[in-house]
Amino acid sequence: MYTQALNTAETDDRGLEDAVKAAQFQARIDAEERIEPNDWMPAAYRKTLTRQISQHAHSEIVGMLPEGNWITRAPSLRRKAALLAKVQDECGHGLYLYAAAETLGTSREELVDAMLAGKAKYSSIFNYPTLTWADIGTIGWLVDGAAIMNQIPLCRCSYGPYARAMIRVCKEESFHQRQGYEIMLTLCRGSDEQKAMAQDALNRWWWPVLMMFGPPDATSQHSDTSTKWKIKRFSNDELRQKFVDATVPQAQYLGLEIPDRGMTQDAEGHWCYSEIDWTEFKQVLAGNGPCNRDRMAARRKSHDEGAWVREAAAAYAAKRAQRQTAQAAE
Amino acid sequence: MATPNTPLWEVFIRSRNGLAHKHVGSLHASDTTMALQAARDIYTRRGEGLSIWVVPSTAITASDPAEKGMMFEPAESKIYRHPTFYEVPEEVGHM
Numbered sequence: 001m002y003t004q005a006l007n008t009a010e011t012d013d014r015g016l017e018d019a020v021k022a023a024q025f026q027a028r029i030d031a032e033e034r035i036e037p038n039d040w041m042p043a044a045y046r047k048t049l050t051r052q053i054s055q056h057a058h059s060e061i062v063g064m065l066p067e068g069n070w071i072t073r074a075p076s077l078r079r080k081a082a083l084l085a086k087v088q089d090e091c092g093h094g095l096y097l098y099a100a101a102e103t104l105g106t107s108r109e110e111l112v113d114a115m116l117a118g119k120a121k122y123s124s125i126f127n128y129p130t131l132t133w134a135d136i137g138t139i140g141w142l143v144d145g146a147a148i149m150n151q152i153p154l155c156r157c158s159y160g161p162y163a164r165a166m167i168r169v170c171k172e173e174s175f176h177q178r179q180g181y182e183i184m185l186t187l188c189r190g191s192d193e194q195k196a197m198a199q200d201a202l203n204r205w206w207w208p209v210l211m212m213f214g215p216p217d218a219t220s221q222h223s224d225t226s227t228k229w230k231i232k233r234f235s236n237d238e239l240r241q242k243f244v245d246a247t248v249p250q251a252q253y254l255g256l257e258i259p260d261r262g263m264t265q266d267a268e269g270h271w272c273y274s275e276i277d278w279t280e281f282k283q284v285l286a287g288n289g290p291c292n293r294d295r296m297a298a299r300r301k302s303h304d305e306g307a308w309v310r311e312a313a314a315a316y317a318a319k320r321a322q323r324q325t326a327q328a329a330e
Numbered sequence: 331m332a333t334p335n336t337p338l339w340e341v342f343i344r345s346r347n348g349l350a351h352k353h354v355g356s357l358h359a360s361d362t363t364m365a366l367q368a369a370r371d372i373y374t375r376r377g378e379g380l381s382i383w384v385v386p387s388t389a390i391t392a393s394d395p396a397e398k399g400m401m402f403e404p405a406e407s408k409i410y411r412h413p414t415f416y417e418v419p420e421e422v423g424h425m
Binding site: 166313317 | 335338355360375392396397
């Protein structure tokens with residue numbers, strides 16, 4: 001999902017750590033206790049979570065770009081206000097998540113630098129372009145819908161600060177999905193051209209959205225420890241299936257066709273989808289998606305152009321602190 | 331010029347009068363004014379509060395979780411501090 005670049009196996013350095021502490025830690029996890037920042041935790045747990053939460057944060061921040069693209073071109077004031085609020089929410093989500101990641105001991109500055117240097121990843125989905133207004137509807141409906149599917153179980157993640165951030169995020173995300181579906185509904189009830197635009201957006205986003213859930217369970221390398229530590233509660237394929245089952249009827253209501261002609265319903269009512277093109281997924285993760293370079297360039301530009309603001313704010317705070325010290329000394 | 335990391339603040343919000351301020355999260359800001367403004371933008375976008383406190387994270391002294399036994403266990407054995415420890419006949423009624 002937003003942290004799908006966790007594809008390398010964690011080195012197991014628990015041999016170096018106190019085995020008793022590790023056993024006690026696992027017992028707390030098994031008893032559904034939450035782990036808090038100052039509690040003892042295995043180094044690999046800290047490392048996994050720092051990567052996962054910071055990747056999630058980077059995804060929220062980069063996720064502002066494809067939607068920000070349409071703020072000035074929203075078709076009405078109502079849509080514009082909603083899109084502005086949504087993009088502002090994504091920024092807020094990024095900030096809650098950076099704060100949660102920092103409780104593990106890495107500063108936000110370091111986390112952001114790692115992303116800008118290309119060392120940390122963000123979700124593959126944000127490397128696709130938003131070509132028409134229908135893409136904004138589709139992102140809300142499907143991308144945020146998939147995100148909710150992934151984030152609801154994270155509200156029960158074993159790490160307290162992450163779980164609490166997710167609760168706030170999920171509450172706000174619901175508006176995002178509904179506003180997206182409303183955009184789609186309006187287009188589907190509009191002119192033939194508008195409906196065609198909605199269908200075109202669905203055609204382009206469907207497969208990349210399914211890829212958001214990450215590689216199939218058979219090839220996912222990091223799931224075992226994450227499951228044991230109760231960071232992850234459902235497998236990639238389980239969440240993907242839940243999402244597909246929830247989404248098919250929504251598409252039917254819109255009168256749109258999911259671009260997967262082979263789709264059938266099994267005896268239990270689950271929708272079976274065709275093979276996903278994992279080569280495309282790997283290419284996008286490796287930096288070769290349609291917008292990877294654009295997104296990174298936009299983030300770096302924004303960071304560089306904001307440098308003077310950070311410097312000025314720091315200088316002003318330092319000056320004021322100095323003045324206060326001087327006054328106190330008089 | 332290398333800018334030092336922006337200080338961290340803890341944010342507390344009173345959701346409505348009559349309730350205590352509650353910790354909601356943290357943020358980075360250079361000074362108190364910016365911390366308050368950022369807290370408003372990050373934590374009260376949907377009318378979550380009527381009052382905000384921001385406290386420099388460095389000003390908080392926390393107990394050590396490793397010492398939680400020493401800190402809190404003494405209270406656990408003192409069940410006579412709870413009303414249910416005492417027997418009051420039913421006839422006496424609610425007390």
